[in-house]
Amino acid sequence: MNPTLRILLVDDEELARLRLRTLVADCREVPATVVGEAANAVQAADFLAAHPCDLLLLDVHMPGLDGMQFAARLRQQARPPAIVFVTAHAEHALQAFELEAVDYLTKPVKRERLQAALQRVAQRLAPRDEATVAGAEPEVLVVSDRGRVVRVPVAEVLYLKAELKYVTLRTAAHSHVLDDSLSDLEARLGDRFLRVHRNALVARAAVRALERRVMAGEGDDEAGEGWAVRIAPVDEWLAVSRRQLAAVREALLAVGR
Structure with missing residues (x-):
């Protein structure tokens, strides 16, 4: 059985986080749960320091450190969580690709697009988790x-x-x-x-x-x-x-x- 994806929602708009939480619950094909919410990068960093997380659904434009800057900092970690950007602005897609984000979703997010992004994250994490458990690498x-x-x-x-x-x-x-x-x-x-x-x-x-x-x-x-x-x-x-x-x-x- 595939492990449940642990998701942190990072968006300064409460209604946007509520919609994402509802969409994640509707994506039944991929086991996933929202383990926390943050309104800015500081709150997100504090949460990550205390809780394991597989994926950030991350807004770009937020007060203080924006989503792109925060993602760049996360990349410096040994095993950073996966990033899926969720934003109303399409012009940052190239920069998101350079930061090796799994996906770039524009608002309003469709359930099918979010589900496809979650499946990509699950596929990315599964080989790593299997190697960790089995002590083996793909041959x-x-x-x-x-x-x-x-x-x-x-x-x-x-x-x-x-x-x-x-x-x-x-x-x-x-x-x-x-x-x-x-x-x-x-x-x-x-x-x-x-x-x-x-x-x-x-x-x-x-x-x-x-x-x-x-x-x-x-x-x-x-x-x-x-x-x-x-x-x-x-x-x-x-x-x-x-x-x-x-x-x-x-x-x-x-x-x-």
Whole structure:
């Protein structure tokens, strides 16, 4: 049986929270319960400090710290709750995607859209919870390759890199395209993979060096000198963000201990 999703409602409008509570109760296909409510980010942070929570239904425009800023702070936690933004403003959808929100719902929220969002959250959490209980990690990733379904052993995966709407999976011999989000894959794969950049996960066993190199710009990043890791055996280099640099150094040192 799937565990019940524990949901915190964060919205400065009491009527909006009441409607969301009613909608959650109507989404019977996904076991879910509202465990608390907050009118702003401070109240939400206080609640999270004292209560376990799987998902925030989070408004964007609130007094004080807004929903986007609060979500960015939550991402710094080791295991942050999932985020589904619920707002009357559609213009923040791209920023929500960059914060790896599970979904972005515009008011008035339809029950079907909320239910689909809850199902996505449940699917994201289930592999992580099963690995925690069973003490095991998934051994294969299933990909679609030119009309065929291919089971790629996790042990063969060198890195996973987000590019536009897709994720590229690289092995020593092939590249595959996945529809999964990078955050979902990170939760499923566990400690064998290391986040080196907002758009890349690498297998710890495949990292051979960390050096300063001149890297080509990608997305919003400008070309220039920066840190990068060399991936064996393909001898490719992936950029390392400043935020992840300390963790990458620590991982390389740990291999030699």
